[in-house]
Amino acid sequence: GAVVSQHPSRVICKSGTSVKIECRSLDFQATTMFWYRQFPKQSLMLMATSNEGSKATYEQGVEKDKFLINHASLTLSTLTVTSAHPEDSSFYICSAKKGAGGNTIYFGEGSWLTVV
Amino acid sequence: AQTVTQSQPEMSVQEAETVTLSCTYDTSENNYYLFWYKQPPSRQMILVIRQEAYKQQNATENRFSVNFQKAAKSFSLKISDSQLGDTAMYFCAFMKVDRTYKYIFGTGTRLKVLA
Numbered sequence: 305g306a307v308v309s310q311h312p313s314r315v316i317c318k319s320g321t322s323v324k325i326e327c328r329s330l331d332f333q334a335t336t337m338f339w340y341r342q343f344p345k346q347s348l349m350l351m352a353t354s355n356e357g358s359k360a361t362y363e364q365g366v367e368k369d370k371f372l373i374n375h376a377s378l379t380l381s382t383l384t385v386t387s388a389h390p391e392d393s394s395f396y397i398c399s400a401k402k403g404a405g406g407n408t409i410y411f412g413e414g415s416w417l418t419v420v
Numbered sequence: 421a422q423t424v425t426q427s428q429p430e431m432s433v434q435e436a437e438t439v440t441l442s443c444t445y446d447t448s449e450n451n452y453y454l455f456w457y458k459q460p461p462s463r464q465m466i467l468v469i470r471q472e473a474y475k476q477q478n479a480t481e482n483r484f485s486v487n488f489q490k491a492a493k494s495f496s497l498k499i500s501d502s503q504l505g506d507t508a509m510y511f512c513a514f515m516k517v518d519r520t521y522k523y524i525f526g527t528g529t530r531l532k533v534l535a
Contacts, residue, residue: 346528348523350522395463409521411464413464
């Protein structure tokens with residue numbers, strides 16, 4: 305089956321610094337990727353939709369200047385949390401849509417971010 | 421706007437028994453997809469089963485089956501012969517057929533299979 309990989313799986317950063325999380329589709333081209341945030345014992349909340357070669361579409365309430373998303377190639381999207389604060393600590397999950405006409409979504413393994 | 425409701429925060433079932441997880445949704449769309457995802461302690465989201473709204477036949481995948489009631493906007497998941505490895509969070513998700521491919525997730529049901 306299709307594989308989506310996230311890196312790093314866990315990261316600790318200091319408050320005020322920026323941290324980048326990568327999402328790669330390993331064996332397929334993904335024109336569209338999604339970034340979610342999941343707080344402990346809660347559901348996945350969509351943050352933004354990342355389209356290859358264009359600007360990301362952010363959900364209401366998500367600060368685009370804080371959560372920078374770049375989808376520079378058909379296999380890679382990155383989420384950069386800028387000027388991180390402890391309240392940004394969370395589990396971040398990406399997913400990728402396979403192919404231009406398909407509607408199957410594949411999820412990455414997720415990335416734990418801890419801001420200290 | 422679409423909403424997905426899972427009214428059972430936690431459930432437990434004895435190994436080898438059958439359990440049903442409920443999910444209701446609200447939409448004015450006629451064409452959409454419904455999914456059940458499993459999230460074990462590893463946090464990896466695993467697709468359990470999916471249902472196209474235009475199909476009347478309920479989807480099945482081995483021990484997993486759904487009861488899709490389109491008029492009632494209900495989409496329950498039945499797990500037969502429960503196994504310890506089924507212990508996980510289960511999320512119901514809705515996706516309307518448009519070019520956004522956005523998922524709307526329910527709040528999840530934590531299922532524990534007891535030995």
